[in-house]
Amino acid sequence: MSNPLALKPMLQKLAYWQPLDESDEQALLGLPHRVREFTAQHYLVREREAATHCGVMLSGFSIRHKVVGGGARQIVSIHMNGDLVDLQNSILGIADHSVQMLTKGQVALIPREHVKQLALDHPRIGMAMWQDTLVDASIFREWIANVGRRDAYSRIAHLLCEFSLRLEVAGLGKVTNYLLPMTQEQLADAVGLTPVHVNRTLKTLEQEQLIGRNHRTVTIGDWQRLADAGDFDPTYLHLPASEPALQ
Amino acid sequence: MSNPLALKPMLQKLAYWQPLDESDEQALLGLPHRVREFTAQHYLVREREAATHCGVMLSGFSIRHKVVGGGARQIVSIHMNGDLVDLQNSILGIADHSVQMLTKGQVALIPREHVKQLALDHPRIGMAMWQDTLVDASIFREWIANVGRRDAYSRIAHLLCEFSLRLEVAGLGKVTNYLLPMTQEQLADAVGLTPVHVNRTLKTLEQEQLIGRNHRTVTIGDWQRLADAGDFDPTYLHLPASEPALQ
DNA sequence: CGGGAGGTTGACAATCGTCAATCAGAGTGG
DNA sequence: CCACTCTGATTGACGATTGTCAACCTCCCG
DSSP: OOOOTHHHHHHHHEEEEESHHHHHHHHHHTSSOOOEEETTTTTEEOTTTTTEEEEEOSSSSSEEEEOTTTTTTTEEEEEEETTTHHHHHHHHHHSSEEEEEEEEEEEEEHHHHHHHHHHHHHHHHHHHHHHHHHHHHHHHHHHHHHHHOOOOOHHHHHHHHHHHHHHHHTTTTTTTEOOOOOOHHHHHHHHOOOOOHHHHHHHHHTTTTTTEEEEEEEOOOOOHHHHHTOOOOOOGGGOSSOOGOOO | OOOOOTHHHHHHHHHTTTTHHHHHHHHHHHHHOOEEEOOOOOOOOOTTTOOEEEEEOSOOOOEEEETTTOEEEEEEEOOOOEEEEEEHHHHHHSSSSSSEESSSSSEEEEEHHHHHEEEEEEEOHHHHHHHHHHHHHHHHHHHHHHHHSSSSSHHHHHHHHHHHHHHHHTTTTTTTTEEESSSSOOOOHHHTTTTHHHHHHHHHHHHHOEEEEEETTEEEEEEEHHHHHTTGGGGGGOOOSSOOOOO
């Protein structure tokens, strides 16, 4: 169960934020965990329940979402390769949102007490995890602005840009060409629109040659033009200094 | 400048999350800081600039906001008495959003390096600050859902409920009666609507006797009914166990 | 070949935005 | 004390983006 290398991605991610010494690394990699393969749609945590584990995405995609009164769903974030999943719920205890697999994939699960204790025993790791969740928070803010103040057209263009960069950083695609891992209905839940309107908007983006589509594959001809349409400025992603895409 | 008691509210807030010992408390209260009075509209940090200080709200209100392409503004959160302001930008370094005073008020400012160092030297404080920002993040998620998936009516009802609880917890009003510290235009920027539509919606809420209004004062006759209208469930605020309002 | 999920499309409805006028209240100076 | 002014609140008429409903199509898979 406890593959000693499974937490490598987590280590890499955190080391980006804080220099970690030998003892930090040992402690982190030594965290008890088990790697599991989940099917698409599987719930890792449900809203209102107690969070028991925090996870590291090893493959596949997962989403966090909330369900509002009428039954409508809002996706609040999307996780991919290397992302820490549910640190938020784990540290706070009670889940204020659900975490669900979007596609099938492998996740390394770590019991929450161990994660919390690790942060207390190894302040640099604690700081790094904090920073990681702060980036999540920064993305939340951008999403509030996206959903609250941009029309369907730029809203979707914005999401496509975000995906483009994040997938490239995660090593899952090129900035100009990637596989979108979600249905139009899920896209709609992420941007606060209806599936029908997402469909129409994608078509428009395609007609105006901002993107090309082939099944779920998105091709971006002129990245800058799409970024302009989406009012996209990657500052909020707090990515490593210079991403090639931004040149 | 450095009032030894000024950081008390910060201590109280953090102690809620983690038991702090004598040395933690000393270190926290001993943080170098200065208390300043700011006028309404004053910018504490501007988007894209480097964050230099983190603050503790001692009086008054402040907001965090982002400006999108067309010039529209989206308020992403509202801070009141006792809230830690701009921990997020401070820890990440470059501000991905602006922080602005909503009303005049006093803020204790702490240089960011000292805050970060404190977290590293005192892991329990670090953990507590982390948890504090996680609650912020939880509110962000709820706001994404609010703006993305609720209509104007419940969206505004929801915000009024959130205010009601948070103001009471901060000791600034009663759950059933409080002074809303913002104009309808600012309200609009918080919920992603136009001022005109906010006005109409408030009028409707009033006509249906969900709220009473007198200038900026909001009166809530039947809290539960407003909560139902706003699809409001306070879980996401991660408040101390039982708030009277929820009985 | 049949079934099902997801994608497309059109017609129509409704929420919400825009524009612009008017009103109410707070502060200011004479 | 009374214009005067400014900001914010209110209202109406109208327009537009987005939602709803429902049909049909396409691809994938057993």
